[in-house]
Amino acid sequence: MNKNIVKKATLGFLTAIALFSSCTSSFDEVNTSPDKATSVPISNVMAYVLQQTGTELYDSWNDMSYASAYGGQVTKIQYIDETRYQFRAGTIQNKWYYIYLLMNNAKAVEEKALTDGNNVMAGVAITWKILLESIATDSWRDVPFTEACRMSEGLLLPKYDKQEDIYPGMIDSLGVASELLASGKGSAVTSGVSFLNDDAAKWLKFCNSLRLRLAMRISGVDAAKAKSVVESLAGGELITTNDDNAMYQWPGGSYKDLWANALRTRTDFGCCDIMINKLKKLGDPRLSVYADKTGAYLNGESSEPYVGYTNGATTNVADVKLVSPIGSRFCMYTSPYTGFTPYFRASETYFELAEAAFLGWNVGIGAEEAYNKAVTLSLEENGIDSDAIKTYLAGSAKWDGTVGKLYDQWWISLYKNGMEAWSLYRRTGYPTENYIAPGRPSTYANHNTPPFRLPYSIDEEGLNAAQLKLVSDQVKDDFWGTQMWWDTRKGVY
Numbered sequence: 001m002n003k004n005i006v007k008k009a010t011l012g013f014l015t016a017i018a019l020f021s022s023c024t025s026s027f028d029e030v031n032t033s034p035d036k037a038t039s040v041p042i043s044n045v046m047a048y049v050l051q052q053t054g055t056e057l058y059d060s061w062n063d064m065s066y067a068s069a070y071g072g073q074v075t076k077i078q079y080i081d082e083t084r085y086q087f088r089a090g091t092i093q094n095k096w097y098y099i100y101l102l103m104n105n106a107k108a109v110e111e112k113a114l115t116d117g118n119n120v121m122a123g124v125a126i127t128w129k130i131l132l133e134s135i136a137t138d139s140w141r142d143v144p145f146t147e148a149c150r151m152s153e154g155l156l157l158p159k160y161d162k163q164e165d166i167y168p169g170m171i172d173s174l175g176v177a178s179e180l181l182a183s184g185k186g187s188a189v190t191s192g193v194s195f196l197n198d199d200a201a202k203w204l205k206f207c208n209s210l211r212l213r214l215a216m217r218i219s220g221v222d223a224a225k226a227k228s229v230v231e232s233l234a235g236g237e238l239i240t241t242n243d244d245n246a247m248y249q250w251p252g253g254s255y256k257d258l259w260a261n262a263l264r265t266r267t268d269f270g271c272c273d274i275m276i277n278k279l280k281k282l283g284d285p286r287l288s289v290y291a292d293k294t295g296a297y298l299n300g301e302s303s304e305p306y307v308g309y310t311n312g313a314t315t316n317v318a319d320v321k322l323v324s325p326i327g328s329r330f331c332m333y334t335s336p337y338t339g340f341t342p343y344f345r346a347s348e349t350y351f352e353l354a355e356a357a358f359l360g361w362n363v364g365i366g367a368e369e370a371y372n373k374a375v376t377l378s379l380e381e382n383g384i385d386s387d388a389i390k391t392y393l394a395g396s397a398k399w400d401g402t403v404g405k406l407y408d409q410w411w412i413s414l415y416k417n418g419m420e421a422w423s424l425y426r427r428t429g430y431p432t433e434n435y436i437a438p439g440r441p442s443t444y445a446n447h448n449t450p451p452f453r454l455p456y457s458i459d460e461e462g463l464n465a466a467q468l469k470l471v472s473d474q475v476k477d478d479f480w481g482t483q484m485w486w487d488t489r490k491g492v493y
Contacts, residue, residue, distance in 0.1 A: 042109045042121060047193040049102050049109070049128060051255070054248050054341040056098040057135060058418075060262030061091045064269055067139075068418030070450045071411075071425050072274035072434035075311040077323050079268050083312040084439045085451065085479055089458045095139070096457035103132045104149040118186030120200045126177035127207040130170045131343065134214060137166045138423050139454045141484055142471045145169060157464050160471045163485040167218050171229055174211040181207055182237075195248055201237070206246045209239040209344050213420075216352045217427060219359065220488045230356050234363035239346050242381050246344040250337070257339025259331040259416070270323035274433050276308030278412065282396040285389075289329050289382045290415055295321030312437020329382065330416050342417045345381065350374035351410040358403055368399045371406055378413035404430060426452065426487045444477055449492040451479035 056062065065082035068074045076083045082091075110125035136143045145166045147158035161169075181188075181204040189198045196202035215229040239245060250257040256264070263269060271291045279287040287306055296302035299321065309323045317323055325331070332339050354370035356363045363370075375397055379389045397409060407430035414421040425434055436450055455478040460468045474482035480493065 041191065042112050042116075042118075042125075043189050043191040045105055046109050046121065046124060046128075047190040049105050049125075050190060050193050050195050050248065052098065053102055053128070053132065054250070054258060056102075057095060058341045059258040060269065061088075062095045063418045064259065064262065065091070066418070066454065067422045068416075069272070069311060071414075071418055071421030071423075072311060072431060072450070073272055073415055073418060073421050074269055074275070074326060075272040075309055075313075076268055077270040077309050077317040077320060078266075080313060080316055080439070084314075084437050084441065085312070085444055086441060087455060087478065089455075092455055093457045093459050095454070096136075096459065099132050099136045100144070100148060103129050104151075106132070107149045113186065116186075119180040119183040120186035120188050120203070122186075123177040123180030123183075123200075123207065124188050124190075124203055126173055126180070127203065127210065130173050130177070130214075131210060133166070133170055134210075135419055137163050137170075138419060138484065140456060141453055141474060141482065142166075144467075157467055160467050164221070167214060167485070168222070168225060171211055171214050171225070174207055174214070177207050178204060178211065196244075196246060202244055202246075205237050205239045205244055206344055208233055208237050209246070209349055212238065212349065212352050213344070216355060217423065217486050219355070220427070221486050223359075227356075227359075227361050230352075231362050234353060234356070234365075238349050239344055240349055242346050242377060245342065245346055245381070247340040247342045250339050250341070252332075252336030252338040256337035257332060258341065259326065260333065260337040260339050263326070263331055264333060264337060267320045267325075269326060270317070270320070271306070271308045271326060272311045273308030274311060274431065274435070275412075275415070276306055276324065278408070278431055278433060280306065283392070284397075284412065285379065285384045285392060286382050286412065286415075288327075289384075290327045291324040292327055294324050310438065311435070312439050314439035340416075345378070345413065345417075347374045347378040347381065347413045348410075348420075350377060351406065351413065354406055355403070358406065367406075368401075371399050371409070374413065375409050378409070403428075404432075407431075422450075423484075425450070426484055426489070429489050429492075444479070447477065447480055447493055449489075452481065452483050452487065452492075453479060455479065 064074055065076060069076065069083045082088070106125045106129040110122045110129065113122035113125060133145060141163050142160045144158035145161040146169070147155050150158065181200055184200070188200045188203050196206060212230060212233050215226045219226040276291060279290065291306045293305040294302060294307050297305040306324050307322060309317050350370045350373040353363050353365055354367045354374060357365060357367035357370055372393055375393060376389055379392065399405060407424065407428045411421055411424055411431050414424065424430070434450060436447060455475065456468060456472065483489070
């Protein structure tokens, strides 16, 4: 080989090395934007978690099409595949993805807050993380919990915990959060978003109320644990007034209420006949709040103002004017599309306490008194006047000493919180009027009740297949199989 060529090649190679070394020495500097933040305040991260929870989990896809429909509260009247159990794998996948993404973000907030000595914000983060975990396990049963959100530790393929282990863990975690919130060290301020007025005292009530909910959910399968927790919470810092309700307020504009956003240009959803018929039967004054009058009635084409549609019908409704739109309080159809996403209401606190008292537990209030308080709070929340409340409680809603009366009113009060309505139905079988979709495909013909669960995410089949395989035998026909641990109903399949 020509020596000059060798020299030139060598020089070129050495020059390349020099250039590469020069480039790499300033690589970080050159490729780092001077305008991009290197760290994000935890208040901003927590604000994102709060906003995205509503956006991704309480929207028309994951709430209205699935949980709220399965719980018998709203239904699709057009494009009705989901209410017939013809699910979209992408929607299920999205729900799983965002639950664990947001849990991971909340965990990061918790860790940074503890490092900074901001105990209150750590308590906020833990509370929300457990809310998300409860949605996960109540949707799929066995899910990652103890090994979830631990990628920084090298845990990329988390194990699936049994629901009977997850629930005690969640309840105990909320106990830790409660202590942090009560410490008074730090603040609950979230940038750009105000939830519970950024008030640590309100967050404490929410945390304890969520703990009450989870404890009562397992009252039929772990009475000792539930009783101990509930009795310790009774009379303490709980959500007991509508002013303290844990509701995320959507300001409108770029941040539209999720139900309103789904229906501002489309008419895919309407009132379900299960809810409408229940309210009619009871003469419930919330009927005109939960539902708007049908277009047919307003046009003089019908004498019936409030009509619900079959949940999971065989076909789309013939004419959308025949079905009542969801009430404007819950779905603002015109600009600015403001509204709310409810996470916990004062009425729920008293329904929980009423059930506990019914079981004979010492909660400082009798079942009838707690029941009356719960119904009253729900009616007041919906703008019903005091005279109508008295009439209702003296009439069809009068306490009769039966748990069925309690569960029916509890279910009615949960309107717009589909996960809780669906969970209450699965745990109790109320309302008894709820039914399986008549328009379901033949592949789901051998079932007699609405879904027990959601199908697992298709992402898990590819990314965490070995762990998923250990629990996949729980699933039958996508939505059925093994009931939730806390679902003790007999004869359902």
